[in-house]
Amino acid sequence: MQPAHPGPQTPNRPSLVWFREDLRLDDHPALAAAAQSGPICAVYILEEGEDLSRPLGGALKWWLHHSLDRLQESLAEHGIGLILKRGDPRHIIPELVQHLDIGAVHWNRRYYAWSRPVDAAIKEELRGRGVSVGTYKASVLTEPWEVKTGSGGNFKVFTPFFRAAQATCDAWAEQASPAPQLVGHRGPALASDVLADWALLPTKPDWAGGLRQMWQPGEAGAHKRLTQFIEKALLGYGEGRNIPAKPATSFLSPHLHFGEISIRRVWNAARAAMRANPALQTDGQVFLSELGWREFSTQLIYHYEDFPEESWKEAFRSFPWKHDPSTLRAWQRGQTGYPIVDAGMRQLWKTGWMHNRVRMIVASFLVKHLLQDWRAGEAWFWDTLVDADVANNAAGWQWVAGCGADAAPYFRIFNPMSQGEKFDPDGHYVRTWVPELAKLPNKYLHRPFEAPTEVLRLSGVQLGRSYPLPIVNHEKGRKQALDALASLKQPVTGDLI
Ligand SMILES: Cc1cc2nc3c(=O)[nH]c(=O)nc-3n(C[C@H](O)[C@H](O)[C@H](O)COP(=O)(O)OP(=O)(O)OC[C@H]3O[C@@H](n4cnc5c(N)ncnc54)[C@H](O)[C@@H]3O)c2cc1C
The missing domain is CATH 1.10.579.10 (DNA Cyclobutane Dipyrimidine Photolyase, subunit A, domain 3)
Structure with a gap:
């Protein structure tokens, strides 16, 4: 599958960016594409329904609440209100398109067995109504169909996969781009849910004290972790990453899961540090290969749809x-x-x-x-x-x-x-x-x-x-x-x- 860029868009109609696991402004391909054509509306949908997603666990809900809160603040600085909706995106997106007279919808791709048919159905529906749709690679460096074995299949062993994937990772990471100039859409007001009403935070009991102490969800927290890691822990990562008492890893996993930082930024930061300091070569390569395991896992769930529930062997x-x-x-x-x-x-x-x-x-x-x-x-x-x-x-x-x-x-x-x-x-x-x-x-x-x-x-x-x-x-x-x-x-x- 190639990046699907939207067709020509009617001037002055706003674009809609559908935020999913990409809760950031920096290096956000869907947002950057939408910004090119004028005013922007933004939505996040808490997807609910049996065929729609796996219900979020308690800790993910806690994180999501805070991450959305941060994203709302960042978008508000640009005059954009993040519309919150819960339910089935197959209904919600077309309704928003009609209500706000949207000319194009943009989102970054996901690779889950349940989300792919939903995305495809929405795309077909919108295109049928003459609305452009743009979808983009953003959460990974290599999409599951990009890195192939000599015979054209997908890799089932990590080492040859990663060997074959690195050139694509480097080339794609080089294209990282900063947050675009954003203009909010001044159109009809639209009722958004109130984040607190989603009750994502635990109350009785409030078990999240330890989470609050350790984490700063959101884009700023993610970048802070990356900087700290590159400056303080990349040197020695290869050995240090095995010692649980040491803060010797990046702690980026939740930030990467929610897309608060782009994987291209993380890859580039490690590569840049390795170029600047040859002593970081070995540790840097170990770190890149951990990011590689993330790529490998994504392509496994793409090629084997029941992988999350069924033993592969x-x-x-x-x-x-x-x-x-x-x-x-x-x-x-x-x-x-x-x-x-x-x-x-x-x-x-x-x-x-x-x-x-x-x-x-x-x-x-x-x-x-x-x-x-x-x-x-x-x-x-x-x-x-x-x-x-x-x-x-x-x-x-x-x-x-x-x-x-x-x-x-x-x-x-x-x-x-x-x-x-x-x-x-x-x-x-x-x-x-x-x-x-x-x-x-x-x-x-x-x-x-x-x-x-x-x-x-x-x-x-x-x-x-x-x-x-x-x-x-x-x-x-x-x-x-x-x-x-x-x-x-x-x-x-x-x-x-
Ligand atoms: C049983 C089991 C369950 C796991 N469940 C998850 C999970 O739900 N979510 C998750 O992100 N990781 C999971 N991991 C992988 C790994 O433990 C975490 O990614 C890592 O501990 C996160 O800490 P860090 O960000 O400091 O990692 P670092 O060592 O700094 O690694 C950098 C990034 O590389 C990726 N990464 C590192 N190791 C792996 C790996 N083995 N597989 C895939 N990606 C990796 C993560 O995105 C991580 O943030 C699991 C591992 C095991 C053995």
Whole structure:
């Protein structure tokens, strides 16, 4: 598919920009195109309906509220009111077009199985009425149909995908452009919903205190994070990104998910820093490849529409998952008796984010030691992560569960004690999130159940009371997982390029 530019537009009729996962003004292709032809109206639709979207999780709702609030402020500075509507865009967009006498509608493309038919239907309807429609690449550097294997198919393995994708990433990123001159449309007033009435923020109880402390949703917050990261953490990222106690990653994931910063800006900032300082080459390349995983995940959900719900490797479709609500609950609450797992789950609950290394550890523990379906973990992450993303979340879970494209082999089972000792050797991370273990010496911090009674007593730990005993014995959990794998009806095959 090529970028779809609108046809000729009747002069003086306003254009409508439909904001979706692109809540920014800078480097916004749909906004830039609309600005070229005159006055602008802007809408955000809270899409509701079974075939329309996946209902937002609690943490995503919290973020969306604040991000829309910021976007309303930024647009208002240019005399543009952001119209808020909830419901089915297939009705709302044509109604707005008629009411405001819109000449062209512009939006940036999304790649979900449910959103593509909706976009196509709206495009057809509008074009049938003589209204121009422009759609643009914006949330990714490579659209899912752009990077192909030698035989013309899509890649199923990351490394060759990323090797082939980088030239397109560079070329597209170079075209980033600043926010355009904007002129608001002075036409008939249109009733907009009031953001507060959408009740996106939690009230009873208000569990968002930790989120407020950690995050600044919106375009300004996103750019601040990028600058901080490039200046303070890019050097050393390759190693530092594995240490959960260190703020050594970019923390850009929720900003990227909501499109508060363009992926081109992030890519360019890393590239520019690498050019300016040769010492950043290796770390910079690791960072770019993480952005590459984001591209890879997006193309997976595009080419395999049921990827977010179904194990990609067919062999896993008969996997004997256990479906045990009480086990799942202990994991969700950070009460498994394995400190690194519990620390991660509590960090997630408090801040809406979890370090990538720990996401891998907790996910492995759930699907392997506890034999719970990866979809149960994915759903919990969906509800609690501020960066919950259909593509990255499903790809992350399927990678860990061993059932995804280019996944870790299922038989590679993380040992939660040795992972903790390797990546949190001084215990700063566990002590922050599992304070009841704070006084344990490092030797036992990641395996309190092996500590002698006297050490536990001196550290104020009562196993089974102040901190749980392990929910499953590591060796037993490991063996159960391997037995479950061996029971699959079909062999698990390797990946194909
Ligand atoms: C089980 C599991 C679930 C995950 N769920 C999500 C999710 O819902 N949303 C999400 O954005 N990421 C998800 N990830 C990927 C990764 O953990 C986060 O993107 C990362 O921790 C975000 O922190 P950061 O912005 O500081 O990352 P950085 O290390 O600074 O990376 C920069 C950016 O690259 C992208 N990125 C990094 N790692 C990955 C990856 N493995 N896959 C895809 N993109 C990546 C993100 O957009 C990230 O913001 C998941 C990983 C696992 C193992």
